Amino acid sequence: MNEHSGHRNRLKQRFMRAGRGGLSEHELLELLLFYAIPRRDVKPIAKLLLNRFGSLAAVLSADREQLLLTDGIGENSTLLIKLISTIAVELMTKPLHSGSCLAEREKLQQYLTMKCRGQESMQLLLLDQKSCLLDVLCFEGGMKNVEVFSRDMLLKVLACRGARQVIIAHNHLNNNPSPSKTDIQTTVRLKYLFGSVGITLLDHYIITPDHCVSIMKTP
Numbered sequence: 001m002n003e004h005s006g007h008r009n010r011l012k013q014r015f016m017r018a019g020r021g022g023l024s025e026h027e028l029l030e031l032l033l034f035y036a037i038p039r040r041d042v043k044p045i046a047k048l049l050l051n052r053f054g055s056l057a058a059v060l061s062a063d064r065e066q067l068l069l070t071d072g073i074g075e076n077s078t079l080l081i082k083l084i085s086t087i088a089v090e091l092m093t094k095p096l097h098s099g100s101c102l103a104e105r106e107k108l109q110q111y112l113t114m115k116c117r118g119q120e121s122m123q124l125l126l127l128d129q130k131s132c133l134l135d136v137l138c139f140e141g142g143m144k145n146v147e148v149f150s151r152d153m154l155l156k157v158l159a160c161r162g163a164r165q166v167i168i169a170h171n172h173l174n175n176n177p178s179p180s181k182t183d184i185q186t187t188v189r190l191k192y193l194f195g196s197v198g199i200t201l202l203d204h205y206i207i208t209p210d211h212c213v214s215i216m217k218t219p
Contacts, residue, residue: 027046029049036076044072055209058210112125112205120173121139125169129165134161143182143183157194157199164200168190175211187204187215203217
């Protein structure tokens with residue numbers, strides 16, 4: 001048994017005994033990378049990923065192109081990381097799918113943080129009068145494409161029977177949750193657009209790996 005095999009076995013046993021609480025973030029990432037990189041010391045790669053992205057959550061939510069730019073990370077590692085991220089999002093958001101009430105702010109922010117991961121996008125949560133979730137619409141490219149798909153957006157909202165309220169969320173990949181001038185101006189336009197057909201824009205959130213900030217409630 002070589003040095004790397006011994007380290008891998010010890011780390012696996014620690015996880016089996018203590019679970020999440022027994023390992024640091026870089027050790028959890030190491031453990032994951034064992035299964036994509038079988039014959040190499042992955043500790044430096046795990047630490048490099050954490051230094052670059054800032055946290056384990058940010059590594060898991062990074063897009064494919066960003067991950068591949070990291071030394072030591074190839075297609076197999078990227079696939080495994082994105083697979084784990086996708087499964088985690090599914091497990092976290094499944095209890096909050098259609099029919100769930102999103103009136104509670106904490107529950108709503110948890111849902112948005114999990115949904116708005118990876119590539120830049122904008123999510124529209126369609127709710128009925130009682131704030132129960134009816135559907136979620138996703139538009140790639142985030143706020144910069146709002147003018148392009150605003151008509152399509154409105155038609156899809158109107159096609160959702162019973163939709164009376166909308167919550168918007170979009171992500172900032174740079175981890176800065178501060179709204180830009182464009183974010184604020186677009187929020188005003190969308191509030192007017194939805195209001196013209198009897199739909200209330202409840203809020204607009206900016207999502208980063210570490211923040212969930214309301215534009216409409218920002219002083």
